[in-house]
Amino acid sequence: MSQKPILVAGQWRPAKNSGGAFSAVNPATKTPLFDSFPVSGLDDVELACRAAEEAARALRACPRDSIARFLDDYATGIEAQADSLVDIAAQETGLAPSPRLRSVELPRTTNQLRQGAAAVRDRSWCQATIDTKANLRSTYGPIGPVVVFGPNNFPFAFNSVAGGDFVAAIAAGNPVIGKANTGHPGTTLKLAEIAFEAVRSSGLPPATVQLLYRTPPEVGFRLVSHPAIGATGFTGSKNAGLQLKAAADRAGKPIYLEMSSVNPIFVLPGALEERLPAIAKELYDSCTLGAGQFCTRPGVTVVGKGARGEAFLAEVAGLFENGTPGTLLGASGMAAIGAALDELVSHGAEIVTGGRAPEAPRYCFANTLLRASGAAFLADPHALQTEAFGSVNMILLADDVAQMTEIAAALEGNLTGCIYSHTGGTDDEAYTRLAEVLRQRVGRLLNDKMPTGVAVSPAMNHGGPYPATGHPGFTAVGIPASLLRFVALRSYDNVRPHRLPAELRDENPTGKMWRLIDGAWSQRDVAG
């Protein structure tokens, strides 16, 4: 069985000194898939980094419009091959071909690519700033080649060579070295083929998109700390993320991580009184979407103890128990859920329903609901925030709103936090106290809505305080904000007008680009 090629330096080529090979497994049948993919060593990394450095240079000289055309062509290419992409991705991930892959994730992916293209054409994202009095002008520009590590749970929308990080890096003018998620190498290969076609049709440097499938840890450390690399975007486990972060930090290389989150839901007393069954159903739906394998899936729900809290718990437990568990992405995820549950139970949580992997011809784990008292959580908040990446939720029964607020204060950094409250305002005083604390712990604060929908909006924050991510100032989703992870600030002091980049000349380069001129945002030319 021959190994699939890597895409490096503008060529599909065999991996050099390959450190082995692997195949993906169909989670719906537990059977290995046919194709074999190479594990890359230092030689592949070195070649890719050098080619990326060269591509970064060439990209700086490319017309912005070529970059935009690439992103548009790529989106069109994905649509043209939607059937085969959905087919491979479904085999590699066990996710439903429809609606999930075909009607939700694929359109989201092409939409992101096109939003990226629009941002490139618009140019406003680079926040060109002009001080006419001091004759100083600044703009954000590309940071250099970006390494993207994609997660296992979104084979298209967060793919290392097609997803949000990829679009952000490319739109900011950087080439990308994608490190495929090993769960779906075939999907990633197919996407890279389409991307590479678009690279050629749009006239971008051949090494604008490169692809490796897998590296031993120390080779990955070299990749993120290589002198030619500008920055890294990573979505995945905390364990892997923190190891890569340590390597990148030592080399002074920015790395943006999206790692883990329990996405707490607080249901205030009035809301529970008003609409208990509806909230229970929303929670169930959100927890089981994609078999619970979403970064923003709620992991902890906090309600008041007593009869109504018990009724809520019973309602949710019924839904969890009766629901058919979704197919998980792989065996390791299944094992990780079991280990996380052991951790939670050994620190005082009780399993209400689920808690084990049924015998099945596919990877799955029973929908699992746990319970614990607010006091138990506060006694050991770190252990009880262990993330179980599946259809798992722990309901905390708090003494009162004061204890809910203490629970919020004991939370580590999260992507999201949500508060359900009575529509008539009877919870407003409690909301104020709780939200003040919760706001500091989360990147996105929601009202009356589960967090699993992550809109691709300029106002989205798919980020949050450590350890949800590595830096609370950045978002991984949303255009143009997500581009700002992959930029360097460039100032021009007394530089002669004809030598300035188009974005900083007196004349507005598009006639519509927003620029900060002498303190005011404007679409006009600099007054002559």
Added chain:
Amino acid sequence: MSQKPILVAGQWRPAKNSGGAFSAVNPATKTPLFDSFPVSGLDDVELACRAAEEAARALRACPRDSIARFLDDYATGIEAQADSLVDIAAQETGLAPSPRLRSVELPRTTNQLRQGAAAVRDRSWCQATIDTKANLRSTYGPIGPVVVFGPNNFPFAFNSVAGGDFVAAIAAGNPVIGKANTGHPGTTLKLAEIAFEAVRSSGLPPATVQLLYRTPPEVGFRLVSHPAIGATGFTGSKNAGLQLKAAADRAGKPIYLEMSSVNPIFVLPGALEERLPAIAKELYDSCTLGAGQFCTRPGVTVVGKGARGEAFLAEVAGLFENGTPGTLLGASGMAAIGAALDELVSHGAEIVTGGRAPEAPRYCFANTLLRASGAAFLADPHALQTEAFGSVNMILLADDVAQMTEIAAALEGNLTGCIYSHTGGTDDEAYTRLAEVLRQRVGRLLNDKMPTGVAVSPAMNHGGPYPATGHPGFTAVGIPASLLRFVALRSYDNVRPHRLPAELRDENPTGKMWRLIDGAWSQRDVAG
């Protein structure tokens, strides 16, 4: 001799379990100054961090106008005490009371404070972003308590409790724990007294400004990695900065470093032909300003070899030789210059003039000019980029413009880089080639101008690629851009209108604040 108090948790108090004491030294006389300052241990750090956490919470509830008033009051207070501030600072640093301290640095400092106040009132810095369709709204908000380590070379303008980092942190809504530079603890104490008065007069939480003077290294590591801390701003040596970075990185705490730079100057052939003496004089003036102790002082100058290059070198050498060396900030800086010169000479540079510390009743080092060939530099570029923090410059004689470009490519990250070229355009082809490479190595690119003037402008970048700083996306000087180091991104998803912060409500909170509403920057209300 009693020790001076630290300012912690809203009180001037003795350091607890002090690890010793130190006094500043007057560099102009080499005599210790009278006052004794404590070295702080873990107890002081713990108390300060907890108080800062509480102050951060209280600050979030303060009217924005109180923060602005604090910054304005503080500026006024500094002006009222200008005589005594200049007097203490001159004694502790050896810098000239006038014009340097009184007419340049002090007004720059009060100007920064007032620009910060204006930014707080204007609110546009927080980049409020509103997506009416998705009902998502985001804004930058305070990241949490900020630790500021001030450098030795600007006792006012970069002071840990008065300078650019301080203003940026406060204006973004964060309390500050200042770690004084140990070269000017008395100046810092005096500033903190004025700041604390302004804290009281403006009604801010008492622990908005705190001050420690010195910590052993491991206590400093605890400070930057403490759970209560949001971020750190550091200006100083690469050695100290990288140690603090390692500690902060391990804890997942952002740290912004401004460390070292050789600020290369490239003089193209036409410029040398056109205005050799003028450029030589500009270089000399820039290298000797503040005894060469500026982060942006040129350390390396690149010219073409041959008769004109030698003439330039001779001209600069004459100026260096005839100039009286300025007073250095201290004995350690003097020793560091000697060590850096040893490093440069042992790797092939030759001393043209200077090279030693004269016998003198003050700390000083002869103005020193070195030379090396372009080839010698390219043979060992790392060693030949050793920073000598004083009136020191090394002239590289390059074979041709191609070699100049190779030299630019071998540069590590720098704050600035400058190209002098013929005013008539005869150097333009060379400029294009060289600038393309140099642009990637520096935060601020200059034409025909020395880099030592760092304007406080929205378009300034006082930052640059590693190891000049820790992240190329941020600037330490310039308002509002410098505030963006000390913020977290906060998104509000479906949050009820009356619960939104003022910046994100439909009504524009000032009637003039710039907000990004549905993709367009606007000062209007959101259409109802």
